[in-house]
Amino acid sequence: MNPKIIYCYDAYCGWCYGFSAVIQQIWQTHKDQFDFETLSGGMIPVDATQHIGAIAGYIKTAYKTVENTTGVKFGDDYLWHINNPDQSDWFPNSEMAAIALAVFRDIHPDLTISFAADLQHALHHDGRDLTDKEAYRHLVEKYQIDEDVFYNNLKSVEYKEKAYYDFSLIKQLQVNGFPTVFLQIEETKLYMISRGFSDFTSVDNRINNILTENNIQ
Numbered sequence: 001m002n003p004k005i006i007y008c009y010d011a012y013c014g015w016c017y018g019f020s021a022v023i024q025q026i027w028q029t030h031k032d033q034f035d036f037e038t039l040s041g042g043m044i045p046v047d048a049t050q051h052i053g054a055i056a057g058y059i060k061t062a063y064k065t066v067e068n069t070t071g072v073k074f075g076d077d078y079l080w081h082i083n084n085p086d087q088s089d090w091f092p093n094s095e096m097a098a099i100a101l102a103v104f105r106d107i108h109p110d111l112t113i114s115f116a117a118d119l120q121h122a123l124h125h126d127g128r129d130l131t132d133k134e135a136y137r138h139l140v141e142k143y144q145i146d147e148d149v150f151y152n153n154l155k156s157v158e159y160k161e162k163a164y165y166d167f168s169l170i171k172q173l174q175v176n177g178f179p180t181v182f183l184q185i186e187e188t189k190l191y192m193i194s195r196g197f198s199d200f201t202s203v204d205n206r207i208n209n210i211l212t213e214n215n216i217q
Contacts, residue, residue: 003216004035005193006182008170009116010043011097013178014063015197017124018070020117023181025200027113030207034183038105038112040098041178042167049093053085070197077127090129096154097123097130098163100139103153107145115139183207185214 007023009016027036059082063074081088097119104115118139122128128135133154140150153159173182173190181194181203193206211217 002035004184007038008175008180010041011119014066016179017120018066018072019179022200038116040166041170042094044093046093052090056082056085075125102159102162
């Protein structure tokens with residue numbers, strides 16, 4: 001097998017939004033050297049869906065920490081829902097975004113890092129509700145995906161099962177926080193190269209150290 005970077009993320013994870021630029025730079029730097037796989041984490045299960053008001057108070061403080069640590073900026077349209085939860089109609093959960101990634105992965109398997117970043121931006125910057133199928137229409141256009149194919153698959157049992165398979169893989173990998181990134185050298189050699197936010201230099205150095213340890217050019 002080719003060495004593979006496995007990016008474990010969730011579309012609703014603010015720290016993943018902060019990490020998006022880093023993982024995209026890792027992808028651009030190493031995409032000719034490694035395969036890349038993106039797995040959805042299922043951070044907010046459907047059966048744990050609550051109105052945004054239940055977590056808005058926490059996010060009000062947490063998003064500033066993410067901004068100060070990573071340099072990313074959360075958009076006004078997103079923050080409106082956080083600052084005005086009593087007027088918001090958001091009931092966030094991770095399912096539809098995970099299904100969308102599963103659909104996308106079968107169409108553009110080499111671009112999942114980019115698509116995951118776009119989902120993050122759609123939510124945390126543009127304030128799009130990722131539980132609403134219309135939140136994905138601009139990405140269907142951007143990646144020149146057949147609209148009927150995408151939306152039929154988005155509501156299909158097959159792709160829902162693929163999304164939940166992602167969730168189960170995340171559990172098998174014993175990931176308990178997002179983002180988490182692994183470098184897989186062989187079937188039995190899996191190295192964690194980032195857990196939580198790390199800058200590009202730290203992740204890239206870790207990759208290069210692992211390659212050196214394994215005598216891989």
